[in-house]
Amino acid sequence: MQALVARLAAVISASVVAGNWPRLKACAADTCRWVYYDRSPAGRSRWCTMSLCGSRNKMRKYRARG
Numbered sequence: 001m002q003a004l005v006a007r008l009a010a011v012i013s014a015s016v017v018a019g020n021w022p023r024l025k026a027c028a029a030d031t032c033r034w035v036y037y038d039r040s041p042a043g044r045s046r047w048c049t050m051s052l053c054g055s056r057n058k059m060r061k062y063r064a065r066g
Contacts, residue, residue: 020037022043023037023038023039023043024036024037024038025037025038025045025046027046027047027048027053028046028047028053028057029047029048029053029056029057032047032048032052032053034048035048036048036049
């Protein structure tokens, strides 16, 4: 367990130094919460994958309106 925590701390530190830390995000879906790297040009994605979590959220909002 200590080795895992040390490895995670090293990866986080390297990400902060490289400037990538703001791109590591948690999926906005309440049922998911996976961590992902935001590769969008603006850095504003909300979902780990648009084909799953993003489309489910959009479908819920669409059904709620109608």
